[in-house]
Amino acid sequence: MNELTALILQHFNNADSSPWFPCLGQKLAKEKWKTLEKQTGLNKDNYSTEACLINKKIADLYPLAHVLQNQIPVFPVPFELALNNEKNNIGSYNANELQALPIQECLDDAFEWLKFENSIIDTIRALVRNIHLLKLEDNEYDVSYSLPNIPFSIFVSIPSQRINNDSLRVAEAILHETMHLQLTLIEEEMPLVNQSNQKYFSPWKNEYRNARGIIHALYVFKTIREFIKKILMTDINQSNQKFLKKRKEEIESQLISLCDFDKSEALTKQGSLLTMALLRLT
Known part of the structure; x- marks a missing residue:
């Protein structure tokens, strides 16, 4: 296992709180x-x-x-x-x-x-x-x-x-x-997904997509959810606060609908590890 791979896996374990993976983007x-x-x-x-x-x-x-x-x-x-x-x-x-x-x-x-x-x-x-x-x-x-x-x-x-x-x-x-x-x-x-023709329902696209499409959406929207949480902890005006709270609730309901996706056979061991962390909502 090379240094970058080890670092990625280390970040996967913390994907529930900082899914944008601080400092990893620079190395990638x-x-x-x-x-x-x-x-x-x-x-x-x-x-x-x-x-x-x-x-x-x-x-x-x-x-x-x-x-x-x-x-x-x-x-x-x-x-x-x-x-x-x-x-x-x-x-x-x-x-x-x-x-x-x-x-x-x-x-x-x-x-x-x-x-x-x-x-x-x-x-x-x-x-x-x-x-x-x-x-x-x-x-x-x-x-x-x-x-x-x-x-x-x-x-x-x-x-x-x-x-x-x-x-x-x-x-x-x-x-x-x-x-x-x-x-x-x-x-x-x-690799995060295996070769598979299996389709999964995407609450964002309102259609069935392959495992790669689902894990990308899950990763992106979990990041947005955590970012919104950070903004909501600050002093912002009522209009922005109302908008962000609604957006956060929408994303959370979509994430919850994928609660069993981490068990999918279409995911590699690494993909399952990432997905499991992304699905943790705190």
Whole structure:
């Protein structure tokens, strides 16, 4: 067992309280950068979402803005993904819209929420190299995603105008996708699921999914639940408190519905260990 594998397993035992695994993201990212440069020539200096998509070292789209003290650039959606997004009525903001609309303000406020836990911000710094902004017609609806073949990029929708709890929703989306990136890197170090065609009901998708989809959702939403708990322990206004309490209750009811998933034969020993810890609610 190498040092990184041992560290991952150590974090699995504490997944009930700190599922974002403080400091692990930095070590996972360091290993991934080594592999990525060896396989593709991409490194921290020339990384781009476009390069991952077309497997060529090219300059990415021009940044629309930066966040987190100018450490993370914000981009529109690359052309290679834009057409597919349009089929699902998902657009992309341009530079003019970013200047005319309060999008940057909302994004900055989202990162202020994420700063409630320093180790979460450190994990985001380590794992998110590009943020791509999605535009939706309905500001009450949220969309975010990340892709396994793009290891350091996330895609997040931002409302075109300020509305109640918008920055909290965006903060959740950023954390959500960062945790998908982290768990994918963990899976590259150790398998969490066996080859299995078995399907399980997902309370988040309201459909049946394979074991990998379930363990990813479980990991992401347990992290969000624990992060919300931390914010609720601080002095926040009544509107934010009401929103977060409701969100926490929703996630808890969804987690409880998966109470026996850790016993699934589709999980490896390591996957079962992680799942068991994630299902502990305190």
